[in-house]
Amino acid sequence: MSKVRVLVGTRKGAFVLTSDGGRKQWSIGGPHFAGWDIYHVKGSPADPNRLYASLSNGWFGQVIQRSNDGGTSWNPVGNQFVYDGVPGTHQWYDGTPRPWEFKRVWHLEPSLTDPDTVYAGVEDAALFRSSDGGETWGEVSGLRKHGSGSSWQPGAGGMCLHNIILDAGDPQRIFIAISAAGAFRTDDGGASWRPINRGLKSVGLPKPDAEVGHCVHHMAMHPSRPAVLFMQKHWDVMRSDDAGEAWHEVSGNLPTDFGFVIDVHAHEPETIYVVPIKSDSEHFPPDGKLRVYRSRTGGNEWEALTRGLPQEDCYVNVLRDAMAVDSLEDCGVYFGTTGGQVYASADAGDSWAPIVRDLPGVLSVEVQTLP
Amino acid sequence: MIRILLPAHLRMLAQVDGEVQLEVEGRATQRSVLDALEGRFPTLGGTIRDRGTGRRRAFVRFFACGEDLSHEPPDAPLPDAVATGAEPFLVVGAMAGG
Numbered sequence: 001m002s003k004v005r006v007l008v009g010t011r012k013g014a015f016v017l018t019s020d021g022g023r024k025q026w027s028i029g030g031p032h033f034a035g036w037d038i039y040h041v042k043g044s045p046a047d048p049n050r051l052y053a054s055l056s057n058g059w060f061g062q063v064i065q066r067s068n069d070g071g072t073s074w075n076p077v078g079n080q081f082v083y084d085g086v087p088g089t090h091q092w093y094d095g096t097p098r099p100w101e102f103k104r105v106w107h108l109e110p111s112l113t114d115p116d117t118v119y120a121g122v123e124d125a126a127l128f129r130s131s132d133g134g135e136t137w138g139e140v141s142g143l144r145k146h147g148s149g150s151s152w153q154p155g156a157g158g159m160c161l162h163n164i165i166l167d168a169g170d171p172q173r174i175f176i177a178i179s180a181a182g183a184f185r186t187d188d189g190g191a192s193w194r195p196i197n198r199g200l201k202s203v204g205l206p207k208p209d210a211e212v213g214h215c216v217h218h219m220a221m222h223p224s225r226p227a228v229l230f231m232q233k234h235w236d237v238m239r240s241d242d243a244g245e246a247w248h249e250v251s252g253n254l255p256t257d258f259g260f261v262i263d264v265h266a267h268e269p270e271t272i273y274v275v276p277i278k279s280d281s282e283h284f285p286p287d288g289k290l291r292v293y294r295s296r297t298g299g300n301e302w303e304a305l306t307r308g309l310p311q312e313d314c315y316v317n318v319l320r321d322a323m324a325v326d327s328l329e330d331c332g333v334y335f336g337t338t339g340g341q342v343y344a345s346a347d348a349g350d351s352w353a354p355i356v357r358d359l360p361g362v363l364s365v366e367v368q369t370l371p
Numbered sequence: 372m373i374r375i376l377l378p379a380h381l382r383m384l385a386q387v388d389g390e391v392q393l394e395v396e397g398r399a400t401q402r403s404v405l406d407a408l409e410g411r412f413p414t415l416g417g418t419i420r421d422r423g424t425g426r427r428r429a430f431v432r433f434f435a436c437g438e439d440l441s442h443e444p445p446d447a448p449l450p451d452a453v454a455t456g457a458e459p460f461l462v463v464g465a466m467a468g469g
Contacts (some may be wrong), residue, residue, distance in 0.1 A: 033383065034383065035379060035380050035383070036380060057380065058430055059378070059380065059428065059430045059431060059464040059465065060380055060381060060418040060419070060428065060431070060464070061417055061418055061421075061428060062417070063384060063414070063417075063418065076384060076413075076414035079416070079417050079418075079422075080416075080417065080422050082422075082423065
């Protein structure tokens with residue numbers, strides 16, 4: 001019988017939640033790396049027992065850990081992230097130039113085919129790659145040296161590269177997103193990049209449809225349709241049908257189109273999920289009701305999913321990397337909250353139950369479906 | 372023999388429970404002690420001193436013998452009591468963060 005393993009990064013450690021395919025009884029492993037901010041934990045699609053974890057904190061900086069046994073044991077690997085060449089400057093909040101300075105790894109994206117190859121999205125925004133299981137890291141510097149790099153500015157959470165999508169059909173194509181620069185794509189394995197933000201409109205910009213400067217919160221793709229991308233922007237839920245060449249809004253009847261997460265059903269490429277958040281200043285669900293919204297039409301027409309979720313006095317947030325899906329026949333959907341709950345649905349969102357209620361604030365959720 | 376007390380975050384990384392004891396060749400200074408520490412526990416590289424500059428990270432402090440040695444030059448001799456192992460060298464996470 002299949003199993004699922006949910007990898008949870010929190011403000012004070014990592015947790016590994018496991019269940020059989022029924023997804024009713026769970027065992028909770030952890031905390032691993034107690035006391036560290038765990039921005040992300042993710043497994044290799046090519047070897048599910050190979051996991052990578054990003055640990056950081058304000059005192060002791062960045063550490064990367066690797067597991068070869070599905071999270072039972074861990075060992076530190078390389079934590080040297082050095083920008084390629086003279087780092088140059090980006091814009092600071094006050095518009096002045098500021099040198100690039102490494103702060104932390106937000107997102108780890110293992111290769112689809114090689115367990116030893118893994119990408120890291122970092123703050124200040126850059127993409128790094130390791131081809132030796134995380135022992136050494138080199139910058140994929142074509143992105144940061146893209147012509148607009150000197151004009152990038154941090155969002156409120158820092159200038160972070162937080163989203164990396166690898167195209168299963170084209171190993172040369174990678175999508176990334178940066179807050180607050182926007183989305184970018186390479187078609188040559190990372191040598192050159194260009195912004196893919198046409199159609200995005202951000203009222204916080206002097207030129208709302210600028211080529212760069214957009215605060216993209218998260219993007220998602222179904223592996224069977226790599227040209228179709230979904231995006232939760234600071235405000236607006238967006239869709240592209242041409243690999244980001246142009247975007248159009250699909251917020252439709254959502255109660256608010258602000259939010260952080262977005263994900264796609266494992267077997268239905270037109271079924272997508274978001275968690276609407278009231279506003280950019282009120283990072284909690286509207287009306288104190290925690291509701292996942294599902295569209296079965298690829299956007300525009302949304303239904304509220306509430307069964308099993310708190311429908312009063314709920315004021316948590318769901319951060320950008322804190323939703324994931326499994327690939328069991330009845331697709332499971334998972335998300336974690338800043339209040340420390342991890343919710344799971346074993347029926348594509350129709351009903352929900354907490355796996356665990358009282359973890360530290362959840363930063364990220366990933367799911368592995370295991371044989 | 373030098374005795375080093377690490378904060379909990381770094382004890383976890385180094386997988387040690389109590390204090391660390393090290394032999395340091397030559398004069399005991401912040402640099403020689405930390406070089407020896409990172410030699411024994413490579414996982415601590417970059418966590419106490421910035422990898423690029425070699426300087427103490429902003430929210431890390433060094434205490435010994437009731438004194439804050441954080442601003443002493445890295446090649447200044449540590450107190451005799453540290454060099455002889457009578458007193459430990461403390462690596463401390465400053466009271467900051469959460």
